[in-house]
Amino acid sequence: MADTILFDLFGVIARPQSSAGMARLVETAGAAAPAFWNAYWDRRPPYDRGRLTGPGFWSRVAETLGTRFDDRRIAELVAADAASWSEVDDTMVSLVGELAASGRRVALLSNIPEDLAVHYEAHHPWFRHFEVCAFSCRIGHVKPSAGAYLWCRDALGVAADRILFVDDRAENVRAAEAAGMGGHLFTGSARLRAALN
Structure with a gap:
């Protein structure tokens, strides 16, 4: 797992x-x-x-x-x-907090410009749960390029197969799997929660 x-x-x-x-x-x-x-x-x-x-x-x-x-x-x-771009799904915010509280490591990989990254960091305190925030504007890689996933693997310091990548775009999930990660195509919080148990 x-x-x-x-x-x-x-x-x-x-x-x-x-x-x-x-x-x-x-x-x-x-x-x-x-x-x-x-x-x-x-x-x-x-x-x-x-x-x-x-x-x-x-x-x-x-x-x-x-x-x-x-x-x-x-x-x-x-x-x-x-x-x-500032509206969030409170159910998913809660799930991130639950995962962190249970001892699971959580991280973020997003194609995002600096202005929007700064906005999220300033207005969303739940970002503190993420051990790594891999913003494309700061890491120099965008999904679905392999470099984005490898950067996260190295920053987290774990083998790729210990990471599950969650995204709503199939091409991004396939790219994570090609980099050796597990992949979950997001279609809703209930299905994701079931996959994580």
Whole structure:
């Protein structure tokens, strides 16, 4: 049995980007939704890898949209982006706490930019349960690249087969399994709890 549980954040413990938050982002940007989201996701990978700051990311989004965001607009977009990703599943937060209290090691692996990582660290005290927080913006690897899982293995100091990786995306789970970890495709807290017993 795996004694270390490595969690994805969004779609597992944190909820996906909220529709209200997404609408606020589009409104703040003053752009048409389809074009905005194409620019947002096209420009996102370097931000998640820590190669762009928030202002750098939003300046590139603006460039793609054929416009320019001033410093005030960029600050508003950074805040709105963090807020759009900030809702969590309280049932999963409780499960993380239970696992830590029972002696199971828990860790986190998330594709996340620095601004959002800082937001979570500042506003979610349950992050203290994680022995390792492997944020893509800080480790230089993004899922599903093998380097992300190997970085976590080395940081945790255990053999890969002692780690169970939990993610809501099948390609990320398969990549963890290819790196020697156990994998659990997350579809809900009840099924995960049963798998952990």
